[in-house]
Amino acid sequence: GCSTATPPPPQVVAFRGAHQAGVDTAAQDRLAFAAFDVVPGSSRADLVALLTTWTAAAEAMAAGQPVPGNNDDQNSPPADTGEAFDLAPGNLTVTVGFGPGLFDGRFGLAGRKPAELAVLPTLPGDTLDPTISGGDLAIQACSEDPQVAFHAVRNLARLGRGTVVTRWTQLGFGRTSSTSTAQATPRNLMGFKDGTRNLKVEDPAAMNRSVWIAPGDVPGGASWLAGGSFLVSRRIRMILETWDRDVLSDQENVFGRSKSAGAPLSGGDEFTPPDFTKTLATGLPAIPLDAHMRLAAPENNNGTAILRRSYSFTDGVDPTTGMLDAGLFFIAFMRSPTQFTTLQTQLGSHDALNEYIRHTSSALFACPPGVAPGNAGDYWGRALLEG
Numbered sequence: 001g002c003s004t005a006t007p008p009p010p011q012v013v014a015f016r017g018a019h020q021a022g023v024d025t026a027a028q029d030r031l032a033f034a035a036f037d038v039v040p041g042s043s044r045a046d047l048v049a050l051l052t053t054w055t056a057a058a059e060a061m062a063a064g065q066p067v068p069g070n071n072d073d074q075n076s077p078p079a080d081t082g083e084a085f086d087l088a089p090g091n092l093t094v095t096v097g098f099g100p101g102l103f104d105g106r107f108g109l110a111g112r113k114p115a116e117l118a119v120l121p122t123l124p125g126d127t128l129d130p131t132i133s134g135g136d137l138a139i140q141a142c143s144e145d146p147q148v149a150f151h152a153v154r155n156l157a158r159l160g161r162g163t164v165v166t167r168w169t170q171l172g173f174g175r176t177s178s179t180s181t182a183q184a185t186p187r188n189l190m191g192f193k194d195g196t197r198n199l200k201v202e203d204p205a206a207m208n209r210s211v212w213i214a215p216g217d218v219p220g221g222a223s224w225l226a227g228g229s230f231l232v233s234r235r236i237r238m239i240l241e242t243w244d245r246d247v248l249s250d251q252e253n254v255f256g257r258s259k260s261a262g263a264p265l266s267g268g269d270e271f272t273p274p275d276f277t278k279t280l281a282t283g284l285p286a287i288p289l290d291a292h293m294r295l296a297a298p299e300n301n302n303g304t305a306i307l308r309r310s311y312s313f314t315d316g317v318d319p320t321t322g323m324l325d326a327g328l329f330f331i332a333f334m335r336s337p338t339q340f341t342t343l344q345t346q347l348g349s350h351d352a353l354n355e356y357i358r359h360t361s362s363a364l365f366a367c368p369p370g371v372a373p374g375n376a377g378d379y380w381g382r383a384l385l386e387g
């Protein structure tokens with residue numbers, strides 16, 4: 001055996017870079033997500049202070065270090081709340097996003113609002129709860145360790161006290177997307193492989209085409225968003241009791257894929273491209289016309305594609321029915337919110353899956369580009385607030 005005492009490399013994802021971590025980095029298993037509103041009376045200077053403090057804390061936590069500040073003074077509360085002290089970061093990524101409300105004139109940012117950063121329109125089938133929708137700012141923390149992800153959100157909320165209040169939060173307990181070809185495809189709570197045909201980070205051309213905002217997309221005052229991405233979140237409850245009574249053949253027809261292998265119903269294995277023209281001996285299409293994957297596929301949406309980075313959730317029991325309040329917390333990154341509205345307009349009207357799901361929350365955030373390597377004075381959104 002090997003006698004050297006070198007520990008394995010800690011699970012650290014680089015915090016700085018052209019893009020924020022947590023978008024094109026391999027999807028971790030656990031999520032803690034929080035949306036915040038800015039407290040009335042806060043100024044632009046308060047926002048600068050918030051984002052400066054948040055950046056320093058997020059960078060430290062991603063490196064497996066405590067929140068900067070005094071953690072040893074017997075006469076003051078420790079800077080870090082402590083529950084992650086002995087834990088490996090588990091590939092922690094902390095990603096920030098800015099909601100439409102930040103540009104409403106309170107902070108003199110109206111001239112810097114990206115034209116597409118507006119509350120998403122009401123889409124077919126929406127049953128949204130406004131109290132768990134929207135927000136001025138968002139933090140997505142992902143880690144292999146749920147306590148590390150929670151710790152990140154908790155400490156940023158604590159550092160923001162006085163400037164922001166937490167509007168809503170969502171925990172996710174299992175990734176339902178693979179974002180890298182190196183990852184196995186996970187299963188969602190309906191038991192199906194999810195992420196098979198997701199965009200993968202190994203395809204930079206597709207990432208540039210569909211995920212990263214190009215300078216030409218954000219002219220004038222919105223130029224700070226170049227290199228960033230739009231984040232759409234949707235809390236989608238699954239009516240699991242109904243789903244679990246559905247026969248296997250119907251479950252497979254709902255998605256257009258087999259349950260065990262995840263293969264398209266037109267044949268082959270998981271990664272065989274679907275053949276949407278193939279018909280059965282009965283004359284019916286092998287992949288039904290209302291199958292989720294047919295309606296969502298780029299081939300049937302003028303090439304529209306998004307990077308999905310969703311998580312399974314459960315929030316206990318619906319007290320009115322005794323049914324599980326569980327489902328999929330959908331997160332997707334894209335170059336333009338119209339990519340989501342295009343797909344969801346199709347899905348919301350025609351998807352066979354609609355019988356088994358309800359969209360209960362919605363939010364849109366503009367995620368700025370990454371914090372520049374080697375520039376100690378850079379922070380999340382500096383080009384927005386100081387440019």
Ligand SMILES: C=CC1=C(C)c2cc3[nH]c(cc4nc(cc5[nH]c(cc1n2)c(C)c5CCC(=O)O)C(CCC(=O)O)=C4C)c(C)c3C=C
Pocket residue numbers: 188190192193194195196197198234236238255257292293294296297298305306327328330340343344347357
């Ligand atoms: C508007 C975008 C989408 C929503 C909302 C959505 C919800 C949703 N999806 C599943 C399960 C699966 N989705 C799959 C594929 C798939 N879904 C979307 C978009 C939305 N899904 C896209 C763009 C795709 C890829 C289509 C393609 O290129 O073929 C699949 C199949 C496997 C895969 O490729 O990932 C499953 C399974 C659930 C359960 C859900 C809401 C609860």
Ligand SMILES: [Fe+2]
Pocket residue numbers: 292296
């Ligand atoms: Fe889907």
